[in-house]
Amino acid sequence: MTLEFTVPNMACADCASTITKAVKTVDPGAEVKADPKTKQVSIATQADESAVKEAIVSAGYSVA
Template sequence: MTIELKVPNMACGACAKTITQAVIELDPKASVKADPKTKQVIVDTKVSESSVKDAIAAAGYPAA
């Protein structure tokens, strides 16, 4: 399942790395593309969208 999210407060590469790590901890096989310029995160995972959003929010980056 591919999930596309907007993360308004993702501002830099370090933010993207933190978001990526949060998703990988939830699903080690997930593919994560986080782009601070567009503020978009694309996740290919078997985990539910709500779980991905929760993991990103717990890392300090709530998704819109």
């Protein structure tokens, strides 16, 4: 399953890597593409959408 999120406060490559790490705490095998320019995060994962969202939010980012 591929999840698509918009993360408006992902501002730079560091944010993208923080978000990627946060997602990987939920699913170490997740494939994460995070683009600070478009604010889009695309995640190929078996994990629950709500769990992935929660991980991103606890890392300090908002999910639209």
